[in-house]
Amino acid sequence: MIKYALTCDHDHAFEGWFGSSADYDDQQARGLLDCPVCGSKAVRKQIMAPAVRGTKKTGGEPPAAKMQAMMMEAAGRIRRHVEENFDDVGDAFAREARAIHEGKAEDRGIYGQASPQEVRELLEEGVSVAPLPPEPPKKNDVH
Incomplete structure (x- = not known):
């Protein structure tokens, strides 16, 4: 699973979970993505930094x-x-x-x-x- 920070043309920020980057591209191309706030179909990915985990065990809840x-x-x-x-x-x-x-x-x-x-x-x-x-x-x- 991959999580993208998304935004619509009205600057409503939200996130979406996709099985892969290709799944996002496919849903976007077919017009299946919409803003949960206003329903706009003009949805795009926001700039994100990848969440990379180190190899050290920190113990406890991540x-x-x-x-x-x-x-x-x-x-x-x-x-x-x-x-x-x-x-x-x-x-x-x-x-x-x-x-x-x-x-x-x-x-x-x-x-x-x-x-x-x-x-x-x-x-x-x-x-x-x-x-x-x-x-x-x-x-x-x-x-």
Whole structure:
């Protein structure tokens, strides 16, 4: 597996995992890659430094695994904060976000669901939106 840092033409940064460099090239050529934030198909690789591991045994959990665990914990905290303090507006997210932006609804934190097209339209209108971090896996669900 190979991990690429990717970005779309709206400068949304994300990562993708591929079986090989050729798999990335094939998916890109067939138009299968899109931005998870706005749905843009204009996706490209970012400049990356390769992760090369030395031959010395350091003992304990590898630094990458520790970093991943820290990031998952931080994402879980963000998600919990949003769920506990923001209003869940469900599939009315785009309509409610637009109403708040236009001053037609109470200014408050909201979350919900929106299609990639709705997200693109909100961003084009200057409405700030961001994806909610996914729920962290349960400890007994991790292999």
